[in-house]
Amino acid sequence: MNIELVKYLKLAGVKFVRITFCDNANVIRAKAIHTGILPDNLEYPTGVTVAQQGCPVMHDTVASQSGLSPVGEAWLTPDWSTLRILPYAPTHARVIADFSRDGQPWSLCPRNFLKRAIAAAQQMGxxxxxxFENEFSLLSSNNEQIVPTDDTVFASSLSIDLNREIIDAITDALIAQEIIVERYSNRQGG
Structure with a gap:
């Protein structure tokens, strides 16, 4: 599988694989590894200091109360079943990783925590x-001001008409990454 994976990425023109992880502040972070060195780094392509899980959302400084130190490494272990080539950046792919330490799942990994919670729930039947529901605003530049793309009311069919092209492009990019899009409506003003 390892050789096939690397061949697949090279044939697709992928230069970098983004090893992504969610930290304890709910920030999605990534470190990119070049496909040229990927064959020798498939299991543990990169790591981060254990202190990373003690950083708050507003800056990259370890919270003093976290009990974590910048000494020590947590390895990012890719879940290769999550690999996707990014349609908006076709020379890059993304894979979601779990944290591990000493070859074992790390207790401070949000993904490992979720897996443990799901397993515990299953044991209880x-x-x-x-x-999830993502909300976002569509903005445009108007005479050096950033403004909403429209000023319609909630669920206006006019807003759907006005923003159809960008919504179609966003939807195509999500579907290309195997993310199911079910519904879409506008809130007030774009």
């Missing part, structure tokens, strides 16, 4: 199902 509970099936965990989740959904």
């Amino acid at each position: 509970i099936e965990v199902m989740a959904a």
